[in-house]
Amino acid sequence: MSIRLIGLSLAAAGIATAQDPATADSIRELLNDPNSDVAKLAKQYAGKSGGNQLFYFPTRDEPATPRMWGLKYESVDFKSADGTALHGWFIPAKSKTPQTAKGTVVFSHGNTGSVGHHLGFCVWLAEAGYNVLLYDYRGFGKSGGSVDRRGMIDDVKAAFAYVRKRPDIDPEKLISYGHSLGGAQSVTALGESPVKGLRAIVIDGAFASYQAMARIIGGQLGASLVTDELSPRDFVKKLTPTPLLVVHGTRDEIVPVSQGKQLYEAAGEPKTLFEVKAGRHGTALSNDNGAYRKKMIEWLDGVMKG
Template identity: 30%
Template sequence: MSGMGLSFSELCCLFCCPPCPSKIAAKLAFLPPEKTYDIAEEPEEPGKFKLVLNDKAEWQYSEREKENIEVSFTRTTRGSRIATMFVRCSPNARFTLLHSHGNAVDLGQMSSFYMGLGSRINCNIFSYDYSGYGASSGKPSEKNLYADIDAAWNFLRTKYGISPENIILYGQSIGTVPTVDLASRYEVGAVVLHSALMSGMRVAFPQTKRTWFFDAFPSIDKVSRVSSPVLVIHGTEDEVIDFSHGLAIYEKCPRAVDPLWVEGAGHNDVELYNQYLDRLRHFVAQELTN
């Protein structure tokens, strides 16, 4: 969720002529990277696809381990054809993470991370690319973001038969926006909000105290409707989404568990701290099973 700086003239325009939410969203959030993968249809098995990674994906495992990744497509209610990825990390996993990734990455770049994370916390991982990201069609927008996760949720439940109580919604940075929206409408096994933002305007203008009608991503107004257990994770030195956002989100969650505040961590390095994996393991293996 980088690239949020606004020029003086743009600040004046925001105050003098408030833009529509989609324009705030486009300015503050969406930075689709150059695609790092393709999804190719198997010539002898129509309807079955394989993952083709390029060098920029930086795959860290063997070709054999890539066989544990299943890719496909699903269609959203707004017409986008979005790419999906199911990573089978553990044969005895009870939970599947529905992961909504951060900005400026795609499924190819996330594939190695998913393989490592899932194997370490004993979860399978299902993810998708937002409209306009990776192999997904369409253009990024706030409305598409919500339609994208709805399509992913329905696909995970119907194609893979995963029950809601066995799904952990995990959102990171911009990915917390669709995660909170979905979690406010469905009860699931649990929710993880990693580097969450209160709203777009509150990121651009830290002194904002209310949600304006033209604001985008108003997660702070939705999170109180999340009925599932929520683990909030945030770096105390986050330079993109200030730590205060994590605190405010945590305080609004009706069923928040003990949060993970990572001392000294910024926006993109929380995963490098030992307590990150330790906290997730405990959350999955202890708090959600007792």
């Protein structure tokens, strides 16, 4: 029985018994008992940090392309620092040339599926006058390699290194935008290695700590299988003085809003918080006919003109 199967089995049991308080309490007690048979079995198979891999749910499919959204795009290939081949799409700003765009957004997606699953999070930026580079980390989509926390953070850096070398964009007008895991990884990557020309950082539904998320999902058992190395809470302060926008829905069912607020509180100035009432993990920016998308564009336009 694999550690992933153990985790998924416990999650399924939790969902199936959610309406039975007594059973739900029993499951929580099991997850919080580091000496239970399940805990011993999980540690035997996973080891101290084997649970790190449970954060990632990559696929190799391509369910959609920017063309399906009525946008021109270019397939691009570049390499991470260790030589891992990475794949992405470059979408030029609609109704503008790449050179005359307001800026270029590097979008880092969440932890499920391939890049084609995440177009709805960023194509509207091209319609608002921004170039967009979106890409798959190692182990996702058409990118090579296999998932790995250190390597995937380096992949974020590689995306910026690639876009800075493009002759058709202004390398002094770069923006980082990451959703969920992408936001967390971007904070760490940019905190470790500041990018010349980076004008703004946006994170949506990001978490502060890997262990905290493991504890939320899998109790003390989950936390015991995951390390907290390279967690964004340890790097967010280093983003200063680049303006930071933290977006988080109050009803986020995956990453509690407290995680986003923890990042916001730990960050230095200048910083802005959009706490979206009733926003869920994937809808904070799309709720109410995209009310917060408009606010984000206004924020970006202001930063880029400043």
